[in-house]
Amino acid sequence: DPNPETPITPTSMNLTPAWAAETGKFLAGRDEPDPAKWKATLRCALNKSREFRLRYDGTRAVPPRPYKVYEVCGADGADMVTGDDFSCGGEEEEEEEDVNCEMDPVPPWPKEHPQFSSADATVPFMPPELPPELTAQLTPQLTPQLTPQLPPPGPPALLEHGVPNLLASPHLLPLTDLELRFHYRGRRVSALTVSHPLGCRLSHGGSLPPTLQRPDLLGHPELQQVPFPDPEGIPHDKQRRYTCTLLGAMERGLLLELGGQDLYATRLCRCKVFWDGPCAPPQDPHLDPRPNPMERERRVQVFSLQRFLDGLILFQKGQSPTPPPFEVFLCFGEEWPDHRPKEKKLITVQVVPVAARLLLELFSGELSWSADSVPLQISQPDLKDALVEQFKELHRLWQQQQHPEAGPRPPL
Template sequence: HSLPKPQFSSWLLKQVETGQYAGLCYVEPNKFRVPWKHNSRKDCSDEDSKIFRAWAVASGKINEFPNDKARWKTNFRCALNNLSVRFKMVKDNSKNSDDPHKVYEIINTAQNQDGLATRDPWEDADIIPDIYSSSTEYLLSANEHDLVNDLMALGLGSQSTEEQPWTENYGQQNQPATESYPVAAENNPQLLPVQQICYGVTPAPVLTSPQPGLFDLEVSIHYRKKEMVKMTLNTPRLQLHYNSEALGYEAFKLCFPSTDGLLDHKQIEYTNRILNSIQRGLFLEVQETGIYAWRQDRCHVFASTSDPSLANAEPAKLPQNTMVELLNFEKFVNELKQFKENNGRSPEYTITMCFGEKFPDGKPLEKKLIVVKVVPLICRHLHEMAQMEGASSLYSSNVSLQISHNSLYDLISSCFPLQTAEDPMRDAALFPNQI
């Protein structure tokens, strides 16, 4: 049996104190430096990657990439950046040719820890029934039978007669090969450079004009009531992953934050089970016709644009390795027209995705362990404009938006040039129905 994965913050500080890693040491009582030599340098040795390899071993990732120094470093960087509540980078000397390194400040001292304890704690008696009381059909780990037994011993009610794991059960032979991942066309002119981000590195706002573009998205990640990440991105493609970037795919890489900033041990345990099953996670694609998703790995994902508090809302589980439409722009525009004519309710455009738990099921969203919300800002802009200024504003010359068009593509193109290619289904080939 492998050892449990340690908490990164305490693990890292212990490594700093050992003095066993060249260049990893304290520079002040509350600051330490980490060697950060680029792998492409000719003088890069095993010693330079020692701390990155050590975390790959401690986190259990070494078996996935036993000889990949770049992946060791990415794994370490994600874990470090995820802990912005604990560590803050104060110097980036990674480009220094003589001594490349980064300096981090320990910002969550013992005094601050006491302050954290006054925050709204998670009730132990509440969390486990909340996760499993509706049914135990969505279990997370390969040891699902052990988990069922544990839950039954806690008196959490009967199991569903038709048990389905929270994660897909498939053998190694069914996993798609690396070259089978969606690969962007090399000559596609509008592709953005590959980017990756881990929690703690929030990009600057991308909105430079009052009107958002088609690719402007507000993305937030929530672990129960705690908002872990909130950022505004400008990208046609987004990968939501957990330390498992899909190499060779042009997308903004957003790593789920670690649980090190959480307080409740049960919440941490069950959230980690979901995170470890997310892996390559989910791709989101913004096309001219709508927003689409592609689930890559075992963790079940439920998505909806409906009001999550509605008990009769139908849970929609995303199938694996299949492109699924999450939001249809034409439907949104038609609903917006009806809303303005007082013939319909306010259109829904916030995409809510729940990882590892059935959703929506009528329970409060803040009870869910991992929730991602994606808001296309052009939809929010049109909706708010319609609410604040009335129907006449949608036809005014200063706005130049023709709500009579049948799709958001036409609606936006009448206002400003699109960032997308001419063919509205240009990317359909990126997501075949089967891998």
């Protein structure tokens, strides 16, 4: 494969100029030979062609390998779609604009990788040894697809009195549930609820399955694995191309981990991630918004249940003009917050702690009390004493709200 980091070999010296001449990009006697450019343009053509499919990208392997493997597809390219099938559809895009995709540089190749020399001109080309995972992919046998194992759901909770049960018994709340909403250029393309007590890992590609041997590389192996939706259904070529570029740098992914009743995020991927949420640094309302980047491999707290309950208590007492925020917004490859609206960003993920949403809907009267719509569960969270006291205070405030004629009640 024409990888720009790979040394120019005799084989590529025969292939790339022939392709450049055939496509009219090089004419002997007119143009200066530029092998690096020939390789780059051939690589772009392979990526765009529907007659070839990238089966293995060694540049993103661990450790990196300086080659890629392409497969010849059918004449109609019908088998080009990989990963989970998805079609986002939608109206015509208002505008197509260039996007500055932000990614960390690819790490250099290991020094022990053999270099080619002029002596290689007389040696027949031998393809590099393929990694075991790719060899398994290219064998004709059908391999079973592994699906993440989810913890068994707890027994359903009975709602005799609804709200009082929630506040007096916080273990009924789904304290570990996270709603994830994926958007490509403002259009929702997927939504799901993660109920794993440890959290999840967002990633793309699937070629780096977590293992017990490398938790430092991919996070805890028992995290629920959540793939990004397939971008092939994006109807606009430029948007799809940019989106694929960003997804190609997300194989190590981003971790969303639960610690107690708090949520933490860790960026492992090369694709830069910017975020906003209740734990983000405050913005000056009199100045332009400042992008908030997430440093690579640094654990960042993005949501605190205790802070949310503090804000909800103040709001119910009339000591805060607005309810506390609880949603976390992740933007991949583009700066955020900035002057451009969320709807213009290529890839965004909205993270909603379900318990916080339920509590806010509870006090606003918007919560539906059908057993199917409220995902209550019996769990045994290790609640800190401060959290227990906060729930007691919220219970008292709710009772006061429901029976204002009774007047304030003493704390429980």
